[in-house]
Amino acid sequence: MTAVLTLRARVLLVLAVLLATLVPTAPALAASPPVDTFASQGRGAEVVAVTQVADRQVDLSVRSAALGGRTVKVRLLTPDGWNPDDRRRHWPTLWLLHGCCGDYTSWTSRTDVAEIASLRDVLVVMPEAGWNGWYSDWWNHGQGGDPAWETFHTVELRHLLERDWGAGSNRVVAGLSMGGQGALLYAARHPGMFKATAAYSGSAHPLLNDESVNRIMGFFAGQGNDPLRVWGDPVAQRGIWEAHDPFHLAKRLKSLPVYLSCGDGTTGPLDPPGSTSALEADFNRQNQALAAELRRVGAKHVTTNFYGPGTHGWAYWERELHASLPVLLGALRGDG
Numbered sequence: 001m002t003a004v005l006t007l008r009a010r011v012l013l014v015l016a017v018l019l020a021t022l023v024p025t026a027p028a029l030a031a032s033p034p035v036d037t038f039a040s041q042g043r044g045a046e047v048v049a050v051t052q053v054a055d056r057q058v059d060l061s062v063r064s065a066a067l068g069g070r071t072v073k074v075r076l077l078t079p080d081g082w083n084p085d086d087r088r089r090h091w092p093t094l095w096l097l098h099g100c101c102g103d104y105t106s107w108t109s110r111t112d113v114a115e116i117a118s119l120r121d122v123l124v125v126m127p128e129a130g131w132n133g134w135y136s137d138w139w140n141h142g143q144g145g146d147p148a149w150e151t152f153h154t155v156e157l158r159h160l161l162e163r164d165w166g167a168g169s170n171r172v173v174a175g176l177s178m179g180g181q182g183a184l185l186y187a188a189r190h191p192g193m194f195k196a197t198a199a200y201s202g203s204a205h206p207l208l209n210d211e212s213v214n215r216i217m218g219f220f221a222g223q224g225n226d227p228l229r230v231w232g233d234p235v236a237q238r239g240i241w242e243a244h245d246p247f248h249l250a251k252r253l254k255s256l257p258v259y260l261s262c263g264d265g266t267t268g269p270l271d272p273p274g275s276t277s278a279l280e281a282d283f284n285r286q287n288q289a290l291a292a293e294l295r296r297v298g299a300k301h302v303t304t305n306f307y308g309p310g311t312h313g314w315a316y317w318e319r320e321l322h323a324s325l326p327v328l329l330g331a332l333r334g335d336g
Contacts, residue, residue, distance in 0.1 A: 044156045078123060083269050084165045090162065090167065093168055094122050097183055099176045105126075180204065184249070198329035201316065201317065208247070261307065261324070267311070
């Protein structure tokens with residue numbers, strides 16, 4: 001009996017050792033890391049929730065290391081036949097960027113973008129960019145880090161969408177106001193990423209003059225923020241400012257189709273009587289300067305619509321989205 005027990009004990013011991021070597025340890029089975037360790041582990045971005053909000057409209061909740069592990073939303077306007085589980089199909093993509101004080105819902109809530117027939121075979125990506133994010137990796141007094149909107153969009157989100165959500169590498173980008181600056185910056189700062197860019201009432205040359213500098217610094221200070229966190233001081237950190245000023249990046253845009261539009265800030269046909277906008281007047285001067293600089297450096301594919309009377313408002317941006325689509329979709333098709 002003793003010999004039998006000893007043999008049984010030995011067998012159990014061997015089985016225990018084998019199980020210990022075959023079964024994964026707890027860390028390998030653990031779920032995604034908690035938010036406070038997410039960034040430090042270099043995991044990039046991941047989708048943590050998916051919500052169907054309307055026909056052809058899907059919201060992704062994306063947790064981002066570039067944003068300190070925070071979760072933000074990205075709205076997709078999906079093409080007919082879109083199926084993210086079909087990894088063989090990748091769709092041409094329009095990135096559509098919102099302006100200051102807006103969010104990822106702005107384009108679908110304020111325009112008819114979801115009804116545009118020519119976008120039914122395009123994946124439209126409308127990412128969150130912060131109430132006041134300025135499509136930049138913030139300087140943060142030389143420390144960098146959160147928020148890094150540019151890294152989130154052009155690295156993390158791009159790879160995520162192209163790996164798992166049917167986005168292709170054939171891309172164009174457009175935006176309004178702050179997002180117009182973002183569209184120009186992303187096209188210039190990431191050569192080859194976008195085939196065309198469009199800016200509607202965009203902040204196209206924030207270093208134009210003191211008025212322009214003071215105005216954007218006022219935006220930077222929104223919601224009680226330290227305005228120097230974004231790009232630093234416009235004198236001491238001049239190089240950072242120039243690196244985020246489309247006028248100073250004109251040579252990087254000269255080979256691309258570029259669409260620029262802006263009103264002059266006076267009462268226009270889509271405004272209530274007596275409306276004016278000093279912001280639009282400033283951006284009009286900035287866009288005129290950028291258009292001239294693009295032509296000076298040899299750009300051959302610049303389309304402008306400086307339409308005169310008109311303020312800083314959605315009625316104009318909806319109209320200009322429609323007007324710019326031949327340029328943007330033509331670039332996706334390879335026209336010209």
